[in-house]
Amino acid sequence: MSYAESKYAPYDFANRRHIGPSPAEMTEMLNAVGAPSLDALIDGIVPQDIRLKTPLTWGKALSEQGVLNRLREVAHRNRVMTSLIGQGYHGTVTPPAIQRNIFENPAWYTAYTPYQPEISQGRLEALLNYQTMISDLTALDVANASLLDEGTAAAEAMALCQRSAKSKAGAFFVDHHCHPQTIAVIETRAAPLGWQVIVGDPFADLDPSKVFGAIFQYPGTYGHVQDFTAVIASLHAAGALSVVAADPLALTVLKAPGEMGADIAIGSTQRFGVPMGYGGPHAAYMAVKDALKRNMPGRIVGVSIDARGNRAYRLSLQTREQHIRREKATSNVCTAQALLAVMASMYAVFHGPEGLKAIAERIHRKAVRLVKGLEAHGYKVEPDAFFDTVTVEVGAVQGAILKSAEAEGINLRKVGTTKIGIAFDERTRRSHTEAIWRAFGIDRKDDDLSHEYRLPEALLRTSSYLTHPVFHMNRAEAEMTRYMRRLADRDLALDRAMIPLGSCTMKLNATAEMMALSWPEFSDVHPFAPDSQTAGYAEMLRDLEAKLCQITGYDAFSMQPNSGAQGEYAGLLTIQAYHRARGEGHRDVCLIPTSAHGTNPASAQMVGMKVVVVGVAPNGDIDMADFRAKAEQHAANLAACMITYPSTHGVFEETAREICEITHRQGGQVYLDGANMNAMVGLSRPGDIGSDVSHLNLHKTFAIPHGGGGPGMGPIGVKAHLAPHLPGNPQAADSGAVSSAPYGSASILLISWAYCLLMGGEGLTQATKVAILNANYIASRLKHAFPILYSSKGGRVAHECILDTRVMKDRAGVTVDDVAKRLIDSGFHAPTMSWPVAGTLMVEPTESEPKAELDRFIAAMLGIAAEAEAIVAGKLDAENNPLKRAPHTVEDLVGDWDRPYSREAACYPAGAFRVDKYWSPVNRVDNVYGDRHLICSCPPLESYVEAAE
Structure with missing residues (x-):
């Protein structure tokens, strides 16, 4: 009997707090997607040739109190x-x-x-x-x-x-x-x-x-x-x-x-x-x-204005970012x-x-x-x-x-x-x-x-x-x-x-996993304190590394990189060091598909590699003919390829093993970007597929919170032949260190360790399955209003799906930006916009969200689709409508209402809470104005008064 079918499952595992849908809700969702069981759904999505043969196991999942007791034990070993x-x-x-x-x-x-x-x-x-x-x-x-x-x-x-x-x-x-x-x-x-x-x-x-x-x-x-x-x-x-x-x-x-x-x-x-x-x-x-x-x-925060001319803040000069500049970026x-x-x-x-x-x-x-x-x-x-x-x-x-x-x-x-x-x-x-x-x-x-x-x-x-x-x-x-x-x-x-950000995995950060960060036994330890005083940290690091090795199929980890991009950088440096040790330091070509994360080519550029771009097929998969040809063309100098798995477009490509084999045959190493590991834990391991190194975004898959844009951790796992070339202690000569401290932002590793203890191997696997179920539920419910851009041969997605809003622009003049801002009125953060495909939304609900929240999001999206159709039918003005004027603020309700739609339609669209509604503090922010009039420090107080007049 599967977890989803078990009457008692919610009370058997401490991990139930991390998994949003109840067993009964899972049954309803499975019916909606047309799958007889959760396991059958997974079997139709994750290729059998990459499936993990043995379950993750490191003992019984601990209760919250058990995790806190374990953390206390370890804390007491630090002096x-x-x-x-x-x-x-x-x-x-x-x-x-x-x-x-x-x-x-x-x-x-x-x-x-x-x-x-x-x-x-x-x-x-x-x-x-x-x-x-x-x-x-x-x-x-x-x-x-x-x-x-x-x-x-x-x-x-x-x-x-x-x-x-x-x-x-x-x-x-x-x-x-x-x-x-x-x-x-x-x-x-x-x-x-x-x-x-x-x-x-x-x-x-x-x-x-x-x-x-x-x-x-x-x-x-x-x-x-x-x-x-x-x-x-x-x-x-x-x-x-x-x-x-x-x-x-x-x-x-x-x-x-x-x-x-x-x-x-x-x-x-x-x-x-x-x-x-x-x-x-x-x-x-x-x-x-x-x-x-x-x-x-x-990132640079700047001052701009909103649609009413009121002062509003935003990130400025984003065209400098690696997501846009890719291999031409100056930093990752x-x-x-x-x-x-x-x-x-x-x-x-x-x-x-x-x-x-x-x-x-x-x-x-x-x-x-x-x-x-x-x-x-x-x-x-x-x-x-x-x-x-x-x-x-x-x-x-x-x-x-x-x-x-x-x-x-x-x-x-x-x-x-x-x-x-x-x-x-x-x-x-x-x-x-x-x-x-x-x-x-x-x-x-x-x-x-x-x-x-x-x-x-x-x-x-x-x-x-x-x-x-x-x-x-x-x-x-x-x-x-x-x-x-x-x-x-x-x-x-x-x-x-x-x-619901695609590729960014905004999942629950359980309170029990966070509590130890404030304990002085962890917070007050200097990174260069003698080893005799840090036995607790050492124990945690050893156990977390062992668990991550079991999860990924790698043989060793470096915890030093303190962001995902730093993990990419460290991984490529490790590959370079390996080639040099074998007398092949001339290898400097890195094959990267156009669908890869923007930090991938930026990281390759930072280590002096020459980026060779590989195309993608119409269905979003890596173009294997192009990959094969370029691997052969650059065989003499091929250092690495960088791939994301599951793919950036939310599908388990069936050619992952072949890509690894081709790369190895030509003398290169495979870097598998671990950003989408949330769809693999307990089901498939990068190291088994054939990759040599991956970073893990612990601030995504392993429950470290995003913190408004940071902190993050991006430790790298490697196969045994790369282990001698991992970054060393930054106090040692020729260490190859990539961060100031030996274990990067070590204190937040406690969160991921506690997450693994709380979930257990069975719970982590279940979380992955439910993440895939939640994504397919959203795709199934929304596919008639928003075409799903990519899916597998069986019509399924992995842990995220891409909703195509371009048809809405063609028919109603509604842009993806309009959709994103209208979601604010419903009380939602927009999914990832225009990446990897311009004019689309990439949605990743994660396993943490219960069905009620998924349904609320679905209602909001269907409401937006209905408003767009009302524009097409002439029932809403093409320019003066709730989509174009979103988000709506309390200030919009003050004074005369001169818009051709009601206040209620403006402020309480589908999905919005009536009592606990979130109100945007500003109207739509003018990005162009902000870049043309760059202000990056607090303006004098009188300027706020001037802006409001």
Whole structure:
């Protein structure tokens, strides 16, 4: 008896919370699609030659309480220390109001990337606050929102310098005081592109005529605070560009990079209230001079107007994105750390400029008192001027002092063989200072209350920052909580409605899976803490890797890539390293079908591969004749092919094995994009089909929430022959590291591990089957109103389906954009628009949605089809109709109603809730206006008044 047919199934498995339809509902849905059973439906969709022969099994699925108990067991194996290691990671205090109302709030963490701006106005405002904060602190014109971590932001800055500098030199200079993990990631990015990386002292070793750019750390990893103004001027004279990797908290008291003449500033906002989390997730930033804004990677929030002329926010300059530019893209950045950028922005709103400066000065004063005590007992401390970090010469007793400090509950940094680094932070207290002195053999009380400073006089900040009223609002918790609530209410996230985005898998993020992220045993762990303190993390990582290997058929995983696009990049680097190890480093051709995700060709370009595009057949499948011919044509240099399975158009192609065989026969490796793994778990394994490497979007298939556009994780699984070439520890030389931390955004891996424990192998398999059932139910119910663009020979789809709205445009003048905006009136986020085919909607309901929500979406879509037919019949005006005027706001109801359709038709279309209706806060946003009048920071308050008049 199948799960769907079992009377008791809902109560037998803890995974029932993840699977939306009840058994009775599944029976109704199966009847609607014309399948006798769930298993029969799956048998007719997933080719038998790729089906998994043995079920997934790792013991019985745990209850919610069982999962929480297991997480507690693992948490207790971590030792929570006071880590003063620094290197860009610091202890911080997350204001409880922000922790509860942002970090732990599904209204914020279950939202999608704000590609539909009308229903994203809350998080767009928060991200605009973030950009304003960064622009102000760095004194640069435009900031993005945001990048993955400091190391990858530095690598992106290097690439931006190379494509924008007048200099045609082939080298990039790196300050030897940059964090070691940043240097490692830069070296990884530079190697396949043939750029030389020169690491040295910028005041002694830099020859501006030989580089296209240079990066400087400010303050340096060992504490040095240096003025790079003259060095930057010399770079400009030679046609090169400059990057400053700056600590944003230090910029509240130190001269800004823009004031030194820097072209680009990058860094991490982790210490703005975001826990260390053993490496992440954290929001990195990039700010640039105005001339570089159109080449800057990442997302930029801009200000535009809506149909009424009211101010509205949107993502600006999207034509830069890899989805559009593909192999011509300058970056493959897809996931931003949006949720963490929101937290950092709220931290700045919460404290304001005075509060941030007070925190920075307090940290510095404590560091000065520490240094005075060390110097009084004969220790040599450098540098003379510093912000929060110093390095102490201790000679042969280094190991003994580090061990003594650890016994005091404090981690210090081992620097070389004779020095120790100490980095103070917001959490540092007098007891920590005294404990450090004891570790150094000093018996002293920290009772010096004098305000002594050792900041460099010439580099003290005199310019203002955070002057916008939002950073000066009343910071009483009542007002802060209301502000965060107001912004959340403007958005539409999974806690309100289904988000049926094709290829983006917006599924349930169960509360039990999220809870451990706030526990200090996980959140307060430094990524470079000693292994002896991270046994809990190690156990979780080992078990998660074993489960993912069983699920995928691969032999090893790297958890380092902290986005899906980073996973693609890491996978291709691994393939390159494999070819080089076999003496075939000349292989540089990558075959990519036109239907592939836009990040695929962008990632191939980033590793220096030559993209050869393969066509697709009329039914959407890969054109096998074209694939075969191009594989043979490029056999001598074929490095890889990249395919998505199931295909981007939502079908299990029957030629996947053949594609793998052809590629291997010509000496290449197969990269199978794991974005659609939600249709494979428990049914089929990429490693069994013949692929060599895949990334998994854990923020899709494995329940990590999207966070309004990030965080994400994209670990890569590989076959055994590729395992030796996976990315290594970013602190090691020649590591091939792709992220700053060894395990990327390690803390959110807990979510996917908890998901696997909660579901069990049987539950994961059932989830895949129901995801396919839900997609076929929608396709079956809507196919008469919206042609299903692609389907299998049996007329089925996989986990998603493409609805063709082009006929609606031809008949009624209704565009796919009109359909998307009208869905807002019904309380839905639109499916994926115009990808992979322009003028279509790609729908993926996921297994999490119950039948009632599917039916509500179906009703909304059928209502839209009926309105389009009313236009055709002349019952609705061709231009002044609910579709063209959508979305409708409360403001539309005020005053006289002069439209040829009723208020009720406008605001309560099919599918809309009467009582709990979602109201869009703005009318349709003018994208063209926003790009022509680019504003990427908070406008002055009076401009809001002007816009409303």
